[in-house]
Amino acid sequence: MFTTNCSFLENELLDVVRLFHQKPENITHSFDYKEGVFFNNFQIDGRAFSFVDGGQVCDELTFKRLERRFAKLRLYEILSDLYGEKMPWGALTGIRPTKLAYREIEEGGDFQKLFEKMHVSKKNIQLVADILKAQEGVYLKGDGNTDLFVSIPFCPTKCAYCSFITAPIDKTRHFLPAYLNALTKELASIPESVGNLRSVYVGGGTPFALSREELEVVLKGIAPIYEGYVPKREYTVEAGRPDVFSEEKLQLLKDYGVTRICINPQSFSDETLQKIGRKHTEADIYRAFEMSEKYGFDINVDLIAGLTDETPDMFVESVEKAVATNAENITVHCLSLKSGAKLKEEIDYLENDFISTMVSSSREILSKNGYVPYYMYRQKYQVGNNENVGWTKPGKACVYNVDIMEETANNLAVGANAVSKRVFTDKGLITRHATQKDLKTYIENVDINIEKRKEFFK
Numbered sequence: 001m002f003t004t005n006c007s008f009l010e011n012e013l014l015d016v017v018r019l020f021h022q023k024p025e026n027i028t029h030s031f032d033y034k035e036g037v038f039f040n041n042f043q044i045d046g047r048a049f050s051f052v053d054g055g056q057v058c059d060e061l062t063f064k065r066l067e068r069r070f071a072k073l074r075l076y077e078i079l080s081d082l083y084g085e086k087m088p089w090g091a092l093t094g095i096r097p098t099k100l101a102y103r104e105i106e107e108g109g110d111f112q113k114l115f116e117k118m119h120v121s122k123k124n125i126q127l128v129a130d131i132l133k134a135q136e137g138v139y140l141k142g143d144g145n146t147d148l149f150v151s152i153p154f155c156p157t158k159c160a161y162c163s164f165i166t167a168p169i170d171k172t173r174h175f176l177p178a179y180l181n182a183l184t185k186e187l188a189s190i191p192e193s194v195g196n197l198r199s200v201y202v203g204g205g206t207p208f209a210l211s212r213e214e215l216e217v218v219l220k221g222i223a224p225i226y227e228g229y230v231p232k233r234e235y236t237v238e239a240g241r242p243d244v245f246s247e248e249k250l251q252l253l254k255d256y257g258v259t260r261i262c263i264n265p266q267s268f269s270d271e272t273l274q275k276i277g278r279k280h281t282e283a284d285i286y287r288a289f290e291m292s293e294k295y296g297f298d299i300n301v302d303l304i305a306g307l308t309d310e311t312p313d314m315f316v317e318s319v320e321k322a323v324a325t326n327a328e329n330i331t332v333h334c335l336s337l338k339s340g341a342k343l344k345e346e347i348d349y350l351e352n353d354f355i356s357t358m359v360s361s362s363r364e365i366l367s368k369n370g371y372v373p374y375y376m377y378r379q380k381y382q383v384g385n386n387e388n389v390g391w392t393k394p395g396k397a398c399v400y401n402v403d404i405m406e407e408t409a410n411n412l413a414v415g416a417n418a419v420s421k422r423v424f425t426d427k428g429l430i431t432r433h434a435t436q437k438d439l440k441t442y443i444e445n446v447d448i449n450i451e452k453r454k455e456f457f458k
């Protein structure tokens with residue numbers, strides 16, 4: 001049982017409890033604040049703990065941050081001592097570590113000292129330092145910076161671990177003509193000036209699940225927006241699964257000025273690919289690379305640690321094979337099981353220490369082969385207390401990924417289940433506007449969506 005006199009802290013503290021394998025039966029928390037001093041008292045399974053932190057009166061925003069920080073830190077310390085467990089990210093939950101690091105630096109602090117206080121491991125402090133270094137020249141904070149996202153929620157089949165709205169295209173193809181009309185309408189409504197356009201990202205789903213002709217409708221809609229901007233930084237199409245690659249689709253991307261594509265194998269093991277519901281094989285992955293070679297795109301590759309029955313050795317083999325493709329970016333995701341994912345019902349991976357081994361092996365292999373970490377994020381239902389890290393060859397970081405993770409630019413998002421974001425850097429404020437997840441409802445509401453988005457970005 002958990003009780004606190006500060007409802008604002010309830011979820012934050014429960015997130016800390018969730019980090020540990022062992023859990024207390026009863027926690028009572030009380031919080032108080034007087035003239036710059038933060039008081040946190042805990043009763044945990046009959047034992048009492050009291051803490052006094054701070055000492056300086058602060059403004060409201062700082063107060064809220066410190067209120068959370070001290071309460072979580074102290075609960076983490078109690079549980080870590082009681083159960084003899086240390087977490088790689090210490091008491092950091094609910095915030096992107098790099099965002100916190102940037103904020104600390106902007107405010108004149110030393111993020112490494114702050115992270116040490118929060119009990120983040122040395123390895124992870126170094127990881128964050130490396131990411132900040134790799135983002136130099138790409139990270140750009142400023143009102144008016146904007147990325148354009150175009151949502152294509154169609155896939156050849158549904159992967160077992162996927163909680164995204166996408167459905168197998170066989171079942172949704174009948175929506176496609178109307179969906180493309182709606183998308184074209186939305187794109188045409190985007191004002192000529194969308195601020196400083198940093199990148200365009202056509203994501204999924206699997207955009208290559210569309211035919212060449214269908215895909216051209218999307219690229220035609222984007223062309224007037226992208227062509228107006230100089231210099232052209234980055235135009236990515238998350239082509240997707242290797243089995244849907246074709247020469248004609250790749251040529252089409254080239255013709256429309258696309259600079260980067262994603263080939264998303266997730267694993268190089270045929271056995272695993274079959275178990276997760278993919279229709280492609282390792283050989284298809286190589287075929288997709290061979291086909292793409294002559295077009296000179298930068299290539300992003302995705303892998304997932306923790307897929308069905310994979311051992312650390314199998315995962316290491318996939319990382320090595322991904323490195324051998326010479327891709328510009330390789331992102332190592334850890335399995336995240338949200339509701340909606342078929343795997344969640346089938347497999348209890350949550351105690352799986354394999355994942356940590358996989359993650360640390362991937363760090364070693366990628367560093368040795370000249371890749372540097374350049375973006376990172378953590379998810380709530382992530383297996384183990386690990387993180388997803390994007391690795392890049394020096395100078396090849398994907399601008400869109402950095403902007404999205406650091407939330408330094410507006411995101412103008414069109415299509416179904418597209419979440420636009422408006423970033424007010426001076427106020428430290430982010431507002432969001434989402435379109436409907438369901439294809440039919442999205443199509444029916446396109447005119448309303450256009451008006452609402454215009455209002456949102458006014």
Ligand code: SF4
Nearest residue numbers: 155158159162164205
């Ligand atoms: S390709 Fe991606 S979006 Fe499509 S079903 Fe698989 S995980 Fe989901």
